[in-house]
Amino acid sequence: MKLGYYFLYILSFVIIVGCSAEDDNSGTTTPPVTQQPTPSPTPQVPAPGKSGLSAPENNEVCYEGEEVDDTNSSVTFSWDASSDTDSYDLQITNQETSQSQTESGITTTSKAVTLATDVSYSWKVVSKANDTSDTTSSHTWQFYLAGDGQENYAPFPATIISPTSGAAVDANNGNITLSWEGNDPDEGDSLTYTIYFDEVDGLQDPIEEDVLEPSLEVSVESGTTYYWRVKTTDGKSSSFTLVCSFIIN
DSSP, X not given: OHHHHHHHHHHHHHHHHHHHHHHHHHTOOOOOOXXXXXXXXXXOOOOOOOOOEEESXXXXXEEOOEEOSSSEEEEEEEEOOOTTOSEEEEEEEETTTOOEEEEEEEOSSEEEEEEESSEEEXXXXXXXXXXXXXXXXXXXXXXXXXXXXXXXXXXXXXXXXXSOTTEXXXXXXXXXXXXXXXXXXXXXXXXXXXXXXXXXXXXXOOSEEEEOSSEEEEEOOTTOEEEEEEEEEOSSOEEEOOOEEEEEO
């Protein structure tokens, strides 16, 4: 009797343990795999377009503006609207002192600015957009703001044509040609040029004076950085370009 009792007890234990194991496994499920959505590419914001300048016209002589007092006039700058643009910066440079001023955040296509008379100025417009740090500059124009009773106007600073600042230049048999363009507000004035050209800063003694043509051939050495500028004279007044630097390949 005891053997039979022990046999039934062991069989019952095996059945209970087996059922418990099956119950534990039957409750386990594998979670479904979630597919992550592919992020959409960020749309590219176009750079603002390039504005065309209108007034004062390029190389305009004796531009009068609207008189403010004996030494200042109000000048209205205007330009064409550019594409993909939210605002404009108007940059004006006094070409005699090289000092610049910027009128920022302009949302129209014109701006009146009070400037000193009897001075030549250059100006450009920078187009800007809210959703990009890219900007686009217009061409640079220049004009002479006339004063009352002025009889002779200083020539415009020459426009550097070649080599421009930062250029890497190939020499031709050890020589290159410096070239520029001169303009003067007074009709009939004859312009002469003084050329400053050195390896230091462009402010050393000139290498040539009373140059009549707007170009000059100079000798150079490979691997050397040179600095140059041009002084323009009409016989009564003078103007200077900024210093340009370039390297010879």
